[in-house]
Amino acid sequence: MxxxxxxxxxxxxxxFCGRALCKDHxxxxxxxVALYRDGRGDHRAIVTVRALYxxxxxxxxxxxxxxxLG
Ligand SMILES: [Zn+2]
Ligand SMILES: [Zn+2]
Structure with missing residues (x-):
């Protein structure tokens, strides 16, 4: 690819979209990455800071x- x-x-x-990328681009x-609810019913998000874009x-x-979701 x-x-x-x-x-x-x-x-x-x-x-986000699946386009292929070289190191320069x-x-x-x-x-x-994911959303979930903790034990108190609050929404939490798992975030990766350096996803490829x-x-x-x-x-x-x-x-x-x-x-x-609410
Ligand atoms: Zn994209
Ligand atoms: Zn390129």
Whole structure:
């Protein structure tokens, strides 16, 4: 698989959209891996700070509200 931006061999893939990325074009962005409720019923998020990001697909900075979880 080659980089989405150029034709070089990909190093990884964007965690948000799956585009392949070489080392020159890969970017990093915080990513929420999982949401869960703790023992008191509060919502918690597990976040990885340096997820691979393609720079193209523009994930939203603010987590999208999921009212059905409440
Ligand atoms: Zn590239
Ligand atoms: Zn992407």
């Amino acid at each position: 080659n980089c989405w931006h150029c034709e070089r061999t990909a190093y990884g893939t964007c965690i 890969v970017r990093e962005m915080p990513h929420i 393609c720079g193209v697909c523009e994930p939203r900075e603010d987590p999208v509200a999921l009212p059905e």
